[in-house]
Amino acid sequence: MSLWSRFVNVFRGDSLRREIAEELESHIEEAVERGRDPLEARRALGPALRLREESRDVRLLSWLDSLRGDAVFAWRQIVKNTAATAAVILSLGLAIGSCLAAFRLVDALLLRPLPIAHVERLHSVAHEGFNDRHELQASQSFEYPLFREMRAAVEADAELLALSYAQRADLAFGAGEETEKAYRQFVLGGMFDSFGLMPALGRLLTAADDATPGGHPYAVLSYDFWNRRFGRDPEIVGQTFRMDDQVFEIIGVLEQGFTGVEPGVFVDVYAPLTMNGALSRPGLGWIRAFALLGPDASANAVRDKLTPIYRAYQEEQVKDWKAAKQEVVDRWLNRTLRVEPAPTGSSEIQRTYRTGLTAIAGLAALVLLIACANVANLMSARAATRSREMALRVSIGAGRRRLVRLVLVESAFLALLATAVGAAFCSWAAPQVVGMISPPDNPTRLTLPADLRLFGFGMALSVAVTGLFGVAPALRASSVQPVAALKGGEAPRLRQRLMKGLVGVQAAFCVVVTLMAGLLVGTLDRLRNQDMGFSAPGLLLLEASSDTPQPSSAWRQAIDGLAATPGVESASAASWPLLFGISGGLVWTDGRPAEASSYLLRVSPGWAETMQIGRVEGRDLRVGETDGALVNEAFAETFLGKASPLGRWFEIGSPNGSRSRFQVVGVVHDAVYHDLREGFRPAAYIPFHAGDGGESPQSWGTFVVRTKGEAASALAPALREAVSRARPEFRVTNVRTQQELISRQTVRERLLAALASFFAVVALLLAGLGLYGVLEYSVFQRRREIGVRRAVGAQAGDIAWQVTASVGATAAVGALIGVGLSLLAARSIESLLYQVRPTDAAMLAPAALAVGLAAVAAAAPSVAKAVGIDPAEILRAD
Amino acid sequence: MPKADSLQGSLDLLVLKTLSRRPGLHGYAIMTAIRERSDDVLRVEEGSLYPALHRMEEAGWLRAEWVTKDNGRRARAYALTKAGEKQLEAEESRWEAVTVAVQRVLRTV
Structure with missing residues (x-):
């Protein structure tokens, strides 16, 4: 009271x-x-x-009263220097906002626990081993039969959960039969109960829905999908839809908040695992396994129980690999199981962006430090001009603590205002970034709530920032010597040393940010502009399928129809476009397996020409041919030796031991097959209809169309029509450009390059501002000295040197330290880089140039001012 | 901040005692009452009275309200709270202990 x-x-x-x-x-x-x-x-x-x-x-409360007094005073100070304060608040706000946005993304993707019961018990089950390039690779994919054995074995200690990978699927609601894309995931029905999830409507899948393969055509909608697609229609339960040629009944809607176990993807529709067609197909690893440990079970104990079953299964599989080399078999058998905590779930997007987002968060933190240094310098300079006021306060009895508090309150005000600006920036920026990592047909979605976690982080940041830029000036201000200050003299050396030191720190961080940005931009540049071996502009890809396999004549008619369309230069077909799918096998020559495997792609005659992949020797595939093959130069070199490969026979094996035989009819130039980063690897292009001893009809493939001019997408409707006019049994399910496929592989690189460049610009701007401020202040402080020097005959060059030498030296030392730091930092982002190294001159030079130019631009006004000082005027004023 | 005052102990006691007998007195009346009761021996220093009253009010021993006097002027009238009564008891017993001790010293020396 x-x-x-x-x-x-x-x-x-x-x-x-x-x-x-x-x-x-x-x-x-x-x-x-x-x-x-x-x-x-x-x-x-x-x-x-x-x-x-x-x-x-x-x-x-007298302490509160004096604090109120300080706050009012600080507010007046802030309002009095509107321009300077606005600059501080904006620059600091930008930096804080960047940090908040980075935190928001990192938190949403990598840190936030899933909203399920006992999330601390959720573990991911994975197996890892070395691939043929001797890299350690982990995989979460299991085959269904193996999963069932494993699930039974650890029943007492843990509940093994299975989910398919969340995928885009075609759904058709109602009688209109119009299909739409949605994220679909097959799950073990018992999962919802184990996660403690409740229905918002109807019921959820239960363990009973895991009983009979194909016998439970039920689906649960996510709350988000129900809301977005159906406007929360309460009548939705009981309605049906078609998916993968099966009809599903909607039995309920999941509660709000749970978006799946793959951060980055919002699952729209859940269906029972038992309804997946892959259930009965052996050799297909489509299950992602999680373990929900019992209260007393340990992850290691569960792993030890699972390992013998996993091993036995692997050994059973190897028995079929009669032709495989021992090394390959050993690699397969030496794979190990891992059971690790996964409170945040597990997704591809997490794996892809973990390093990149963390690096970006690091850059944001550096920018914040640069901004803090600026504010500290500004506050120092302001404290200097206020030293008389401070001295007066001390003389009339203000305690040191009171003075420290006075300055700290002002800093805290600035920090709070900047945090507010930052929060506004962050609420705009974070969704933008999420938008940037979304390929057009594959939206990335993250829960980005502005909740207590974010608020707490923002407050902590603001307190830390106040400490970083407020404490030194506050202590400096409070240590004022009243006698000296009131007499008009003081000891500016000490203050300048602090300011110069901060300029050095800024230079160092600025170099780190700029160099990192340079590396990421360089990576994107190399990836984009590398020689892919084919020409992407103007290529349009039409994915097509038919209900029944079609002979080569049908495909040929569709191709001819496409080629005859106005605006089309040439047309052909392949199983899938380059930079899309993967197929391959171990190559055999002269009846013996070779050391390596080759990529494989089924293509129609004319495909290489459409792709503009040049021929080295030989001829193209012919219509009706089923055992000829085009190979690329890497293939010829790796498998066929020095003699001309034309006419040579080779075989390609599959894991089950069967082999197909082909004769080389032509050699083409190398082209990137699957991954932009892997360069040229051996590839064989075999006839589209190649089959065992004859033609094998195909039910799906991709028409590859080269258009005249580059605006390929405009032709899409005409091409769709051309296909269905030529052969109505083909359905075109998707149309995209080859450029889209390339962009899809550089989504991460583009994002990182864009964000890092943004931070580099901000860092250069802020550090330049800092340098400018310090020089300006020092010229102002030394104006008498400079005037005297001028009066006794110093040249403009001497003055410029006087003014800049020591700050310049500090900045240069800082920059060198920055290069050292960058080399260390670059190691942590090595996995993100492509064909660039921080020690490359091509990387160092632009960064050095940018920092140098910023420094010169920042120094120029002060130097001009110093040189322009009129000695007569200065001395008269005294 | 309340300042240490050698008279403070007795001033508090006197004010509390006066108010416990005659609640609703304002500052001047408290001063007059103390002087009259002590036959002009104890004179409260006027300058110390109000800070003491405000301190005791904040400590929760007294409560104050504005009343209108006969001449139409407002005055702040003070009265004891429950906590003030307890405080009075404590002060009284402390005072007695002190006076007994002082007398004992006077007698023996």
């Missing part, structure tokens, strides 16, 4: 003062009434001001 009233009294200072005054006044009046002399009564009461203050101090 009392504390409360004292707290309240702080904010009613004026009326409190009036009350006390009135009480004292009434005392004197009464005294006069009783016949005392007014003057005597007043004297007896004592000095009114002192009494009032004494009573006032008693009646309120």
Whole structure:
């Protein structure tokens, strides 16, 4: 009660003062009434001001009152220097906002636990081993039969959960039969119960839905999908839709908040695992396994129980590999199981962006430090101009602590305002970044709530920032020597040393940010502009399928129809476009397996020409040919030796031991097959309809169309029509450009390059501003000295050198340290880089140039000012 | 901040005692009451009275309200709270202990 009233009294200072005054006044009046002399009564009461203050101090929280006083004063300071303050708040706000946005993304993708019961018990089950390039690779994919055995084996200690990978699927609701894309995931029905999830409507899948393969055509919608697609239609339960030629009944809607176990993807539709066609197909690893450990079970114990089953399964598989080399078999058998905590779930997007986002967060932090250094310098300079005020405060009895607090309160004000600006920036920026990592047909979605976690981080950041830029100036201000300061002299050396040191720090961080940005931009540049071996502009890809396999004549008619369309230069077909799918096998020559495997792609005659992959020797595939093959140069070199490969036979094996035989009819130039980063690898292009001893009809493939001019997409409707006119049994399911496929492989690189460049620009700007401020201040401080030097005959060059030498030296040392730091930092992002190294001159030079130019631009105004000082004027002023 | 005052102990006691007998007195009346009761021996220093009253009010021993006097002027009238009564008891027993001790010293020396 009392504390409360004292707290309240702080904010009613004026009326409190009036009350006390009135009480004292009434005392004197009464005294006069009783016949005392007014003057005597007043004297007896004592000095009114002192009494009032004494009573006032008693009646309120004096520390809070003085804090309020400081706050009011700080606010006046801030308002007084509007331009400088706005610059500080904006630059700091930008930096804080970047940090907040980075935190928001990192938190949403990598740190936030899934909203499920007992999330601490959720573990991922994975197996890892070395691939043929001797890199350690982990995989979460299991085959269904293996999963069932493993699940049964650890039933007592843990519940093994299985999910298919979340994938885009074609869904058709209602009678219209119009298909739409949605994220579909097959799950073990018992999962919802184990996760403690509740339905928002209807019921969820249960363990009972895992009983009969193909017998549970039920689906659960996610809350988000129900809301977005159906406007929360309460009648949705009981409706049906078609997916993969099966009809599913919607039995319920999942509660809000749970978006799946793959951060980055919002699953729209859940169906029972038992309804997946892959269930009965052996050799297909489509299950992603999680383990929900029992309360007393340990991850290692579960792993030890699972390992013998996994091993036995692997050994069973190897028995079929009669032709495989021992090394390959050993690699397969030496794979190990891992059971690790996965409170944040597990997704491809997590794996792809973990390093990149962390690096970006690091860059954001560096930018924040640069901004903090700026503010610290500004506050130092301001403290210097306020040293007389501070000295006066000390002389009339203000304690050091009070002075420190005065300056800190001002810093805290700046930090809070900057955090507010930052929060606004972050609420705009974070969704933008998520948008940037979304390929057009594959949206990335993240839960980005502005909740307590974010608020807490923002507050912590703001406190840290206040500490970083506020403490040094505050201590400096409080250590003012009243006598010296009031006399007009002071010790500016010390202050300048601090400011210069900060410039050095800024230079170092600026170099790190710029160089990192250079590396990431360089990576994107190399990836984009590398020689891919084919020409992508103008290529349009039409994915097509038919209900029944079609002979080569049907495909040929569709190709001819496409080629005859106006605006088309040439057309052909392949199983899939380059930079899309993978197929391959071990190559056999002269009846023996070779050391390596080759990529494989089924293509129609004319495909190489459409792709503009040049022929080295030989001829193209012919219509009707089923055992000829085009090979690339890498293939010829690796498998066929020095002699001309034309006419040579080779075989390509599959893991089950069967082999197909082909004769080389032509050699083409190398082209990138699957991954932009892997360069040219051996590839064989075999006939589209190649089959065992004859033609094998194909039910799906991709038409590859080269258009005249580069605006390929505009032709899409005409081409769709051309296909269905030529052969109505083909359905075109998707149309995209080859450029899109290339872009898809550089999504991460583009994002990182864009963000890093942004940070580099901000860092250069802020560091330049910092340098400018420090030089400006130092020229102002030394204007008399410079005037005297000019008067005694110093040249402009000498003055420029005088002004810049020591700050320049500090900045240069800082920059060198920055290069050293960059080399260390670059190691942690090595996996993101492609064909660039931080020590390359091509990387160092632009960064050095950018930092150097920024420094020169920042120094120029102050140098000009220093050189332009008129000695007569300065000396007259004194 | 309340200042240490050698008279403070007795001033508090006197004010509390006066108010426990006659609640609703304002500052001047408290002063007059103490002087009259002590036959003009104890004179409260006017300058110390108000800070002491405000301190005791904040400590929760007294409560105050504005009343209108006969002449139409407002005055702040004070009265004891529950906590103030307890405080009075404590102060009284402390005072007695002190006076007994002082007398003992006077007698023996």
